[in-house]
Amino acid sequence: xxxxxxxxxxxxxxxxxxxxxxxxxxxxxxxxxxxxxxxxxxxxxxxxxxxxxxxxxxxxxxxxxxxxxxxxxxxxxxxxxxxxxxxxxxxxxxxxxxxxxxxxxxxxxxxxxxxxxxxxxxxxxxxxxxxxxxxxxxxxxxxxxxxxxxxxxxxxxxxxxxxxxxxxxxxxxxxxxxxxxxxxxxxxxxxxxxxxxxxxxxxxxxxxxxxxxxxxxxxxxxxxxxxxxxxxxxxxxxxxxxxxxxxxxxxxxxxxxxxxxxxxxxxxxxxxxxxxxxxxxxxxxxxxxxxxxx
Amino acid sequence: xxxxxxxxxxxxxxxxxxxxxxxxxxxxxxxxxxxxxxxxxxxxxxxxxxxxxxxxxxxxxxxxxxxxxxxxxxxxxxxxxxxxxxxxxxxxxxxxxxxxxxxxxxxxxxxxxxxxxxxxxxxxxxxxxxxxxxxxxxxxxxxxxxxxxxxxxxxxxxxxxxxxxxxxxxxxxxxxxxxxxxxxxxxxxxxxxxxxxxxxxxxxxxxxxxxxxxxxxxxxxxxxxxxxxxxxxxxxxxxxxxxxxxxxxxxxxxxxxxxxxxxxxxxxxxxxxxxxxx
Numbered sequence: 001x002x003x004x005x006x007x008x009x010x011x012x013x014x015x016x017x018x019x020x021x022x023x024x025x026x027x028x029x030x031x032x033x034x035x036x037x038x039x040x041x042x043x044x045x046x047x048x049x050x051x052x053x054x055x056x057x058x059x060x061x062x063x064x065x066x067x068x069x070x071x072x073x074x075x076x077x078x079x080x081x082x083x084x085x086x087x088x089x090x091x092x093x094x095x096x097x098x099x100x101x102x103x104x105x106x107x108x109x110x111x112x113x114x115x116x117x118x119x120x121x122x123x124x125x126x127x128x129x130x131x132x133x134x135x136x137x138x139x140x141x142x143x144x145x146x147x148x149x150x151x152x153x154x155x156x157x158x159x160x161x162x163x164x165x166x167x168x169x170x171x172x173x174x175x176x177x178x179x180x181x182x183x184x185x186x187x188x189x190x191x192x193x194x195x196x197x198x199x200x201x202x203x204x205x206x207x208x209x210x211x212x213x214x215x216x217x218x219x220x221x222x223x224x225x226x227x228x229x230x231x232x233x234x235x236x237x238x239x240x241x242x243x244x245x246x247x248x249x250x251x252x253x254x255x256x257x258x259x260x261x262x263x264x265x266x267x268x269x270x271x272x273x274x275x276x277x278x279x280x281x282x283x284x285x286x287x288x289x290x291x292x293x294x
Numbered sequence: 295x296x297x298x299x300x301x302x303x304x305x306x307x308x309x310x311x312x313x314x315x316x317x318x319x320x321x322x323x324x325x326x327x328x329x330x331x332x333x334x335x336x337x338x339x340x341x342x343x344x345x346x347x348x349x350x351x352x353x354x355x356x357x358x359x360x361x362x363x364x365x366x367x368x369x370x371x372x373x374x375x376x377x378x379x380x381x382x383x384x385x386x387x388x389x390x391x392x393x394x395x396x397x398x399x400x401x402x403x404x405x406x407x408x409x410x411x412x413x414x415x416x417x418x419x420x421x422x423x424x425x426x427x428x429x430x431x432x433x434x435x436x437x438x439x440x441x442x443x444x445x446x447x448x449x450x451x452x453x454x455x456x457x458x459x460x461x462x463x464x465x466x467x468x469x470x471x472x473x474x475x476x477x478x479x480x481x482x483x484x485x486x487x488x489x490x491x492x493x494x495x496x497x498x499x500x501x502x503x504x505x506x507x508x509x510x511x512x513x514x515x516x517x518x519x520x521x522x523x524x525x526x527x528x529x530x531x532x533x534x535x536x537x538x539x540x541x542x543x544x545x546x547x548x549x550x551x552x553x554x555x556x557x558x559x560x561x562x563x564x565x566x567x568x569x570x571x572x
Contacts, residue, residue: 100304
């Protein structure tokens, strides 16, 4: 009898502890998730009109060149940036874990500071350096006799500026993940390698790099997701331009929804894009056995 | 002897390389900071100088007159209140998911519901979230930027992992003493989770201070703007008010940098376990 009473009491306590989170999560995540799916079958304009129109939004999206172009552009942006998202933090981590480095804390701190910035401010900061007319980079180019570059008028160059900003604010974070990975590698392996006469660069490529594969995998997944949903950074730099050459999927959804008042269409686009993110999350979930290591 | 010389050379080279990397990373901020003290006549004139030739705080004066203190106050409210709620509810939830996992059969199913939150980025749901916020009458209200984001799976997860490593006997002993379940949590177990509390507090503060998308959609009156939205408002379709934007950007990063420098060991230590999701 007592046992049963206690079990009841614990069940009640469990729910008391969990309810605040669960209620907020339900109202502001699960409900919007359901609403998004529902909106995607309507012509909701965010105000008055909301009629069920079946699969029309999906048909429109899948026959719309702009949608494909935006998705393709986002994927190209993501894939082109991935090598840098891995190589730069890895090199920085190798540098700050080197026994030969003096002032390790200072270097780590300074490299990490950009991580603290909002994406908007990071975008603005880098944009300021790459200003077309009175930017520092163009000024220096002119100093060495090169013609100034049209950072904001040329689609490729605008993408380069965004990529620089994106790598700038993420490098310190991924560097720390790599530092953790490097510290987990047994020192004995390096000692054995050096006894066998291996050079440091050999040790890096034969020991460090292969043993860091799990970290690299995490960095790859995290940066893929973050690159695919790049938005605030672009708002500090090019606002999606010139034209729509730096408009990525999140901005496309917002433009359709909040600027064109096509909530239904935007929701349908969101549902389609979600599938992409769910696949990535599943891969991550599998690989980390429940998200445990991230 | 030759070995020692070679070693010295290596230390020298690696240190130079390290300092160069650090300088390269920090330079854009230094450039932004010095630029913010230049009057427009100097911002947009060649040749460029690193140091302001004629330092001038008028840009700062301008943003203060534009209502900077109101924006900072709103940002602080968002960050402080949001963080208090996040830490409170995440600690309770993560604790319960860990402590009752053996007694109650469906605990892991409840946890799985929260894991759904990691599947889809919040950005994708913003339009529907905005609809919910409006329907609740929270449009143009700072609470409309707080409530949707306070539940973070990352926070719940951190506490759950932490409390799973604490022996259940400790809870049992509290029960034998006749303490209520909530009292055990608050008086006995919460202090044991202080390492997670500190890490989550710092990160949550930073996430909320830097929040952009939801405040941009939800806040419409200038008097309700957070500092990020105020900065954004200096970027017009016709052009950018660079003087104001440089000064406001510098002011917006000062609190975060101060917190980072004071609490650095918690940030870089707790980070590997925390993930990036805000």
